[in-house]
Amino acid sequence: MNNVLVVGKGGREHALAWKLAQSPQVNKVYTAPGNPGMADVSTTVDIKETDFDGLVAFAKQENIALTVIGPDQQVADGLADRFLAEGLAVWGPTASAARIESSKAFAKELFIKYDIPTAAYQVFTDYNKACDYVDTAPTPLVLKADGLAAGKGVVITSDITEAKAALHEMMEASKFGNAGNSVVIEEFLEGEEFSFIAFVMGENVYPMETARDYKRAYDNDKGANTGGMGAYSPTHKIPTTAIDEAVKKILQRTATAMVQEGCPFTGFLFGGLIATKDGVKVIEFNARFGDPEAEVLLPRLEGDFYQILQDLLNGNEPKFSWTKDVSVGVIFASEGYPEAPITGHAITGLDSLDSKTILFHCGTTLRNGEYITNGGRVLMLVRLAKDLTTARQDVYNEAKKISCPHMFYRTDIAY
Numbered sequence: 001m002n003n004v005l006v007v008g009k010g011g012r013e014h015a016l017a018w019k020l021a022q023s024p025q026v027n028k029v030y031t032a033p034g035n036p037g038m039a040d041v042s043t044t045v046d047i048k049e050t051d052f053d054g055l056v057a058f059a060k061q062e063n064i065a066l067t068v069i070g071p072d073q074q075v076a077d078g079l080a081d082r083f084l085a086e087g088l089a090v091w092g093p094t095a096s097a098a099r100i101e102s103s104k105a106f107a108k109e110l111f112i113k114y115d116i117p118t119a120a121y122q123v124f125t126d127y128n129k130a131c132d133y134v135d136t137a138p139t140p141l142v143l144k145a146d147g148l149a150a151g152k153g154v155v156i157t158s159d160i161t162e163a164k165a166a167l168h169e170m171m172e173a174s175k176f177g178n179a180g181n182s183v184v185i186e187e188f189l190e191g192e193e194f195s196f197i198a199f200v201m202g203e204n205v206y207p208m209e210t211a212r213d214y215k216r217a218y219d220n221d222k223g224a225n226t227g228g229m230g231a232y233s234p235t236h237k238i239p240t241t242a243i244d245e246a247v248k249k250i251l252q253r254t255a256t257a258m259v260q261e262g263c264p265f266t267g268f269l270f271g272g273l274i275a276t277k278d279g280v281k282v283i284e285f286n287a288r289f290g291d292p293e294a295e296v297l298l299p300r301l302e303g304d305f306y307q308i309l310q311d312l313l314n315g316n317e318p319k320f321s322w323t324k325d326v327s328v329g330v331i332f333a334s335e336g337y338p339e340a341p342i343t344g345h346a347i348t349g350l351d352s353l354d355s356k357t358i359l360f361h362c363g364t365t366l367r368n369g370e371y372i373t374n375g376g377r378v379l380m381l382v383r384l385a386k387d388l389t390t391a392r393q394d395v396y397n398e399a400k401k402i403s404c405p406h407m408f409y410r411t412d413i414a415y
Contacts, residue, residue, distance in 0.1 A: 001025065001026065001027030002025055002026055002027055002065035002066070002306065003026075003027055003028045003029075003030065003062050003063055003064050003065060004020050004026055004028075004029050004030070004064060004065060004066045004067070004068065004306065005029075005030045005031075005032060005045075005055075005058070005059055005062075005064045005066070005067040005068070006020065006029065006030070006031045006032075006034075006042065006067075006068050006070060007031075007032055007049055007055060007067065007068070007069045007070055007071070007074060007079065008031070008032075008034075008049060008069070008070030008071045008074075009031070009033050009034050009035050009049070010035075010070070010071070010291060010362050010363065010375075010377070011291055011292060011294070011295050011331075011360040011361065011362035011377065011379075011380045012070050012288075012289055012290070012291035012292075012294040012295065013031055013034065013038070013070040013071075014031075014034075014035075014037065014038050014041070014295075014360040014361050014362070015294045015295045015298045015299075015360055016068055016070060016289070016294065016298070017029045017031050017034075017038055017041050017042040018040075018041045018298070018358075018360070019298045019301065019305040020068070020305055020306055021041040021042065022304075022305065023304045023305055023306035023307065024304070025304065025306050025307060026306050028043060029041060029042040029043070030042060030043050030044075030045050030058075030062065030064070031043070031044050031045065032044070032045040032046075032047040032048075032049070032055060032058065033045065033046060033047060033048055033049065035361050035362075035363070035364055035365065035374070036361070036364060036365055036366040036371070037359075037360075037361020037364045037371065037379075038361060045058060049071055049073070049074045049079075050074070050077075052077075052079055052082045055067075055079070055082075055083075056082055056083065056086050056088065059083065059086075059088050060086070060088070064088070064089075065089060066089045066090070066091060066306065066309060066310065066313075067083055067088065067089065067090045067091070067092075068090075068091045068092065068309070069090065069091070069092035069267075069288070070288060070289070070291075071288070072098075072101060072102070072148055072286065072287065072288050073148060075092055075093060075095075075098045075101075075102075075267075075287050075288050076095060076098045076099075076101070076102035076148055076287070077095065078094065078095035079092065080092040080093060080094050080095075080266075080267075081094050081095055089313060091266070091267060091309050091312075091313065092266070092267045092288065093265050093266055093267040093287050094263065094266075096262075096263035097258055097263045097264065097265045097266070097267075097287065098287040099263070100254070100258065100265065100269070100285045100287050101148070101284075101285055101286045101287040101288075102147060102148050102287070103146055103147065104123075104144045104145075104146045104147075104182075104184040104284065105123045105146050105182060105184060107284065107285055108121050108123070108184060110254070110257055110258075110261070111282060113257070114253055114254070114256070114257040114260075115253070116249065116250055116253050116254055116257070116282060117249055117250065117279060117280065117281040117282065118281050118282045118283075119142070119186040119187045119188075119189050119281060119283070120186065120187045121184055121185060121186040121187070122184070122185050123146070123182060123183070123184050123185075124171075124182070124183050124185065125181065125182045125183075127167060127168070127171040127172055130167050130171065130183055130185065131164050131167060133185060134160055134163045134164055134167065134185070135160060137185065138187070139157065139158060139159050139160065139163070139188075140156055140157060140158045140159075140188040141156075141157050141163050141185055141186070141187070141188060142154065142155070142156050142157075142185070142186040142187070142188055142189075143155045143156075143157060143163065143166050143167065143170065143183055143184070143185055143186075144183065144184040144185075144186065144284070145170050145176040145179040145180040145182075145183060146179060146180070146181070146182035146183060146184060147176070147177075147178060147179030147180070147181070147182070148179055153170070153176045153179055153180070154225055154284075155170075155225065156188065163185075167183065170183055171183055189274050189276050189281055189283065190276060190277075191274045191275045191276035191277070191281075192235075192237050192238060192274065192275045193212070193272070193273070193274045193283070194210050194211070194212050194235045194237075194238050194273055194274075194275070195210065195211045195212065195213055195231070195235075195270065195271070195272060195273070195290050195293045196208075196210055196243075196246050196250075196251065196270075196271045196273050197211070197268055197269065197270045197271070197289065197290060197293060197297065198247075198251050198268070198269050198271075199268065199308070199309075199312055199318065200251075200255050200265050200266065200267065200268075200269040201266050201312045201313065201315070202255070202259055202264045202265070202266070203252075203255050203256050203259050203264075204255075204312070204315075205247070205251050205252050205255050205269075206312075206318055206320075207243075207247050207251060208297055208301075208322075209233055209234045209297065209300065209322050210233065210234045210235040210238055210243065211231050211232065211233040211234070211235065211290070211293040211296055211297055212231060212232055212233070212235040212414075213228045213229075213230070213231040213290065213292055213293055214228065214229045214230050214231065214410060214412075214413055215227075215228060215229070216229070217229060217333070217337065217338065217410075218410065219410050219411055219412045220412065224338055224339065225338070226333070226337065226338045226376075226377075227291060227338070227376070227377060228290070228291060228292045228293075228331065228377075229292075229330075229331045229333065229409070229410045229413070230292060230328075230329055230330045230331050230380075230409070230410055230413035230414075231290075231292045231293050231295070231296045231328075231329050231413070232296055232326065232327060232328040232329065232388065232391070232392075232413065232414035233293070233296045233297050233300060233326070233327050234326070236388065238275055239275075242275045242279075242280050245279060245280045246271065246273055246280045249279075249280070250271055250273065250280065250281075250282050251269065251271060254269065254271075254282075254285065255269065265287075266312075266313075267287065267288065268287075268288055268289040268290075269285065269286075269287070270285060270286035270287070270288065270289065270290045270293070271285055272284045272285070272286070292329055292331055292380055295329045295358075295360050295380050295382055296327040296328065296329045296382055297327075299327050299358055299382055299384055300322050300323045300325065300327050300384070301320060301322065301323075302320060302321045302322060302323055303318075303319055303320030303321060307319075308320050323384070324386075325384040325385060325386060325391075326384065326385060326386070326387060326388045326391045327382055327383070327384045327391060328382070328383055328385075328388065328391040328392045328394075328395045328413060328414045329360075329380050329381065329382040329383075329395070329413070330380065330381050330395050330396065330399055330409050330410065330413050331362070331377050331378075331379070331380050331409060331410075332377075332378045332379040332380070332381075332399075332402065332404070332407050332408070332409045333376055333377050333378060333407065333408060333409065334363075334373050334375065334376055334377075334378055334406060334407055335406035335407065335408055336406075337376035337377065338376055341373075341375065341376040342373075342406040343363075343372075343373045343374055343375065344372060344373060344374075345372065345373050345404050345405045345406055345407065346367075346370045346371070346372055346404065347364070347370070347371045347372070347373065347378070347379070347402065347403075347404040347407070348370075348402070348403045348404065349401040349402040349403050350371060350402065352401045353381070353398055353401060353402075354394075354398060356383065356384075356394075357381055357382070357383055357394075357395070357398045358381070358382040358383070358384075359379065359380075359381060359382075360379070360380045360382065361378075361379060362375060362377040362378055362379060362380055363375020363376060363377055363378045364378060364379065373404060373406070373407060378404075378407060379402070381395050381398050381399055381402075382395065383395040383398065388414055391414070392413070392414045392415065395413075396411065
């Protein structure tokens, strides 16, 4: 029996721990730092994600057989490098490979060099030059902070005024910190967006099924860009031909490119893709499992999750499949998210949820035996059913059972 460690504290990490705990080969799952809602499947450890020394020491002390890194910042900062240097098994890319997410400019240059379909773009480090470019570029435009911005550093602007205002926030007002020192300006692509994640080990690519997430805070894609307000899987609007094209021209080419660039990728490679009239193109890559995609994909994964990851690390063919059931997940968020979430309020109704409902805690804490909101994204409810309509109806019927001041959710996920 093996002990495993999941690094992180959000809904994605709860889902990872939940799935690993189902393995007959796993003795104990630890989450660091985790959150109180993960106690159903793991033992939380009071070690921050940023405490690399503490995490390494804990992995040695508890004979951790495998560590899975959840958050993007720890991936970018080289936590996997530290574990590998200590001879510890870890699932997650090195800092060099994580540049596929942590530097939008690096990623775009890679796409062009290796003929990976993507949007036309320009990179700017000078605010005035970026504004001059916007004056002549066709709108709408997509502006991306080059570095990590917790999934919120992308702005779609419909006109020059909006574009310049967004540039000012990123480059002059430092809304995203150092992430906005460099900005990528892209053409706007039209089509059906979808998330396509794969297990990747070097040049070996094993695609998962598709998912679709919802970034905007409110119904009908209104409001600010968030880390994700819900998701469903699979995406019924994407034809098999587009999936095959995405595997061949995007995922496989990217994995091969990373090997050829001397920074082979190990981990969950997350492609934010779009099916356009000119074929499937990559919008961006993430170097970790998506959140909230993890919460709707892992419940559909059939197979021993621990063994899958071990097989990949050992160069063996992983064995897994997908349930035919559809999954729909809805995020509960604190009012004011993503800018200034209002937290500290008691949540009621969790004990009345149906046994078929999967509950993942994203940002909660315990106070006097009650779960309290403790983050922008608070909870995620997930339901599986034979069809999308049923899964959606079931999850929203369950959502009505939960009550909390200053907490909201979108009502149009998977609609």
